Amino acid sequence: xxxxSQHPSRVICKSGTSVxxxxxxxDFQATTMFWYRQFPKQSxxxxxxSNEGSKATYEQGVEKDKFLINHAxxxxxxxxxxxxxxxxxxxxxxxxxxxxxxxxxxFFGPGTRLTVL
Amino acid sequence: DQQVKQNSPSxxxxxxxxxxxxxxxxxxxxxxxxxxxxxxxxxxxxxxSISSIKDKNEDGRFTVFLNKSAKHLSLHIVPSQPGxxxxxxxxxxxxxxxxxxxxxKGTKLTVNP
Numbered sequence: 001x002x003x004x005s006q007h008p009s010r011v012i013c014k015s016g017t018s019v020x021x022x023x024x025x026x027d028f029q030a031t032t033m034f035w036y037r038q039f040p041k042q043s044x045x046x047x048x049x050s051n052e053g054s055k056a057t058y059e060q061g062v063e064k065d066k067f068l069i070n071h072a073x074x075x076x077x078x079x080x081x082x083x084x085x086x087x088x089x090x091x092x093x094x095x096x097x098x099x100x101x102x103x104x105x106x107f108f109g110p111g112t113r114l115t116v117l
Numbered sequence: 118d119q120q121v122k123q124n125s126p127s128x129x130x131x132x133x134x135x136x137x138x139x140x141x142x143x144x145x146x147x148x149x150x151x152x153x154x155x156x157x158x159x160x161x162x163x164x165x166s167i168s169s170i171k172d173k174n175e176d177g178r179f180t181v182f183l184n185k186s187a188k189h190l191s192l193h194i195v196p197s198q199p200g201x202x203x204x205x206x207x208x209x210x211x212x213x214x215x216x217x218x219x220x221x222k223g224t225k226l227t228v229n230p
Contacts, residue, residue: 004160006160010158034217034218042222043206043220043221043222043223044161044206044218044220045220046217046218046219049217091158093160093161095160095218105163106163106218107163108153108160108161108162108163109160110159111158111159111160113158
């Protein structure tokens with residue numbers, strides 16, 4: 001099956017620093033990737049849609065200047081949390097869309113646990 | 118405004134019995150529904166899906182039922198196994214749209230040996 005990886009799996013950083021999270025589709029090309037965020041005991045919340053070669057589309061309430069998304073190639077999207085603060089601590093998950101003749105399917109990465117001290 | 122609702126935050130069943138996880142949705146535009154299983158600190162893994170043109174889809178121990186008129190779907194796991202213990206998310210989207218998945222809050226299933 002299709003595999004999506006994320007790096008790093010967990011990161012601890014100091015308040016005010018920036019953190020970059022990578023999402024890669026390992027065995028397929030994905031023109032569209034999605035970034036989600038999950039708070040404890042809450043649902044996955046879509047943050048933004050990442051489109052290869054164009055600007056990301058952010059969901060309402062998500063600060064585009066704080067959460068920078070770059071989809072530089074068909075297999076890589078990056079999420080940079082700029083000037084991170086403790087309230088940004090969360091579990092960040094990406095997904096990539098595999099396009100099939102029978103229909104598209106999303107595959108999820110394993111997630112990245114961000115802790116901001 | 119929650120478009121996908123899983124009203125039971127947790128469910129506990131005995132091994133070998135049936136687990137029934139419920140999900141309700143409000144957006145009538147949704148025409149494709151999925152169930153994901155998630156372990157702590159891991160990404161969700163796909164379990165089973167159903168298109169709105171069907172009312173049932175079965176895959177091994179997992180069966181999803183869709184009641185469009187009630188805007189309700191359920192996931193049945195039978196027989197339940199301890200390894201099924203996880204959080205189960207219901208998700209929905211509109212195939213003619215942007216493929217943005219809308220998730221419920223999840224139900225934590227515990228299968229007791």
